[in-house]
Amino acid sequence: MRILLLGSSGFLGAHAAARLRGLPDVRLLVSGPTPAADLPVDLTACPQAIADALLRAAPDVVVNCAGLVAGSAVQLTDVNARGPAALCEALGEVLPATRLVHLGSAAEYGPADRGTPVAESAATRPLSPYGATKLAGTVAVTSSGLDAVVLRVFNPVGPGAPAAGLPGRLAAQLRRAGAHGTVRVGDLSAHRDFVDVRDVADAVARAATAQGPLPPVLNIGSGQATAVRDLATTLVRVASFTGQLDEGGDGSVRSSAVAWQCADIAAAGTALGWQPRHALADSLADLWNSAPPGGSVR
Structure with missing residues (x-):
């Protein structure tokens, strides 16, 4: 089986690459801006250029981990919305039987009812x-007519977590502050579903190799709502930090608007035989141990 992985240099993509390389009888091709990449596939290019690259790779499965979590509205649209649409158009033209595994985001759901896990059938109100x-990208994939599945990832955490998310950012701040310094954060009262990035990578591998059609969207989370304050407390303990954690900083607009979110992961269990295996405390310990000195977390 030939699998083409897009976005292999990112947090999710790097872990997906490691997991896919461990599969028997799989030839993994990666696309990205690194010298180790097998070929360039630019999802912001025209569909014909993408189609040409796909023909050269001739994959049985394409895994799309490419995406932006921050940037201008134009940049986000170009990569997260237009990119998957162009990829689907190119696949439909030249490799219509190829499976597409695309990574979506829990941010597509928006506000949730406290205490009720969010199922794939829930309304999307980003x-x-x-x-x-990200929702526009999901719609492009699910309406393409391809053999495609969107893995809607909740809040990934684990070794190498970037500073774009709270766990990676807090780890970087703790390293810069030293054992007895002060770390200024925003409001930590929200509840989120944190899932280990290695469990996400396992879901990717299972979706890529599953026999037969899959549901259009599958939630990938821990199935538990964790208080962000508890996550911060655990990371502080892992870091042996004895200084001050000040919640008087600027908080996330999304955290104030989406106070509680948790994934219903039953469908992923049924379709993929998948379940999360890493405890959050272990994910945070591995994040801390993987971070370089000085707080430089990618």
Whole structure:
């Protein structure tokens, strides 16, 4: 089986690459801006250029981990919305039987009812350009007519977590502050579903190799709502930090608008035989141990 992985240099993509390389009878091709990439596939290019690259790779499965979590509305639209649409158009033209595994985001859902896990059938009401553009990408994939599945990832955490998310950002701040310093954060009262990035990578591998059609969208989360304050407390303990955690900083607009979110992961269990295996405390310990000195977290 030939699998083409797009976005292999990112947080999710790098872990997906490691997991896919471990599969028997799989030839993994990666696309990205690194010298180790097998070929360039630019999803912001015209569909014909993407189609030409796909023909050269001739994959049985394409895994799309490419995406932006921050940037201008134009940049987010170009990569998160137009990119998947162009990829689907190119696949439909030259490799219509190829399976597509695309990574979506829990930000596509928006506000949720406290205490009720969010199922794939829930309304999508994104509150940010990021969530809206990821939803547009999901719609492009699910309406393409391809053998495709969107893995809607909740809040990934684990080794190598970037500073674009709270766990990676807090780890970087703790390293810069030293054991007895002060770390200024925003409101930590929200509840989120944190899932280990290695569990996400396992879901990717299972979706790529599953026999037969899959549901159009599958939630990939831990199935548990964790208080962000509890996550911060655990990371502080892992870091042996004895200084001050000050919640008087600027908080996330999304956290104030989406106070509680948790994934219903039953469908992923049924369709993929998948379940999360990493405890959050272990994910945070591995994040801390993977971070370089000085707080430089990618």
